[in-house]
Amino acid sequence: MANYKPDLSCQNKFIPINFAEQILPGTFEYALCYIVENKLDLSGFDAWYNNDKTGAAAYPPTVMLKIILLGYAHGLISSRRIAKACENNILFMSVSGDIQLHYTSIAGFVAKMHEQIEPMFTQVLMICDEEGLIGRNMFAIDGCKLKSNASKEWSGTFDELSRKKAKLERASKRIIERHKSQDGLGEELIAQDLKQKEKLDKSADKITEYLATHQEKTGSKGKPVKSNITDPDSAKMTTS
Numbered sequence: 001m002a003n004y005k006p007d008l009s010c011q012n013k014f015i016p017i018n019f020a021e022q023i024l025p026g027t028f029e030y031a032l033c034y035i036v037e038n039k040l041d042l043s044g045f046d047a048w049y050n051n052d053k054t055g056a057a058a059y060p061p062t063v064m065l066k067i068i069l070l071g072y073a074h075g076l077i078s079s080r081r082i083a084k085a086c087e088n089n090i091l092f093m094s095v096s097g098d099i100q101l102h103y104t105s106i107a108g109f110v111a112k113m114h115e116q117i118e119p120m121f122t123q124v125l126m127i128c129d130e131e132g133l134i135g136r137n138m139f140a141i142d143g144c145k146l147k148s149n150a151s152k153e154w155s156g157t158f159d160e161l162s163r164k165k166a167k168l169e170r171a172s173k174r175i176i177e178r179h180k181s182q183d184g185l186g187e188e189l190i191a192q193d194l195k196q197k198e199k200l201d202k203s204a205d206k207i208t209e210y211l212a213t214h215q216e217k218t219g220s221k222g223k224p225v226k227s228n229i230t231d232p233d234s235a236k237m238t239t240s
Contacts, residue, residue, distance in 0.1 A: 022094035
C-alpha cells in the first residue's frame with residue numbers, strides 16, 4: 001500500500017512573518033501599495049477628521065484604500081469579508097500592516113467617503129492597466145464582464161483614452177454602490193459561502209455523472225477529442 005506524507009493544509013502553525021517581504025515586486029499588490037502611498041493625493045481625507053486634540057486615532061486613509069481595493073481585486077465586495085481577510089489572509093495582513101480593524105470601520109469609510117474613493121479607484125486601475133497588471137482582455141467587476149483594449153501597448157487618441165477613463169469611472173461607482181448595499185444585508189452574507197459550496201458540489205456531481213455515463217469521443221485519427229458536458233454533440237471549431 002502506498003504511503004504518503006500527511007496533508008497539513010488545515011494545520012495551524014506559528015511562524016515568524018516579515019510583512020514587507022510578502023508584497024512581491026511585479027504584483028498587483030505591490031503596485032497598489034506604491035500607487036496609494038506615493039501617487040495619490042489623500043489630503044482631501046483630512047477634512048473628515050477632527051481628532052488632533054481629542055478622540056481616538058483614526059485608521060490611515062492609505063490603509064483603508066489599500067485593503068478595500070485589494071478586496072475588490074479578489075472579489076470581496078463586503079466590509080465583513082474584507083475585515084475577515086485582514087485577520088486570516090497573510091496578503092491582506094501584509095498590505096494593512098496587520099491592522100485588525102472592525103468591519104464597521106470599513107463600511108463607514110466607504111459610506112462617508114465614496115465620492116473621494118471612486119476617482120482614486122479609477123486612477124489605480126488606469127495605472128495598473130498601463131503596467132499590464134490587470135490583464136488586457138477584460139476586467140471583471142460587479143459580476144459583469146467589461147471589454148477593454150486588447151492592444152499590447154497603452155495607446156489611443158485622447159478621445160479613446162477619455163472613453164476608457166469614463167468606463168472605469170462607471171465601474172468604480174458600481175462596485176462601491178454594491179459594497180454599500182451588501183453592508184446592509186447583515187448576516188445574510190454568511191449564506192453566500194454555503195451557496196458557493198453547494199454550487200461547486202453540483203458542478204462536481206454533474207462532471208462525475210457525465211464521465212460515468214458517456215464514452216470519450218475520438219477524432220478521425222483515433223485520438224481523443226474534447227467533449228462538452230452541456231452539449232455532448234458539439235465539436236470544437238478548427239478556425240476562428
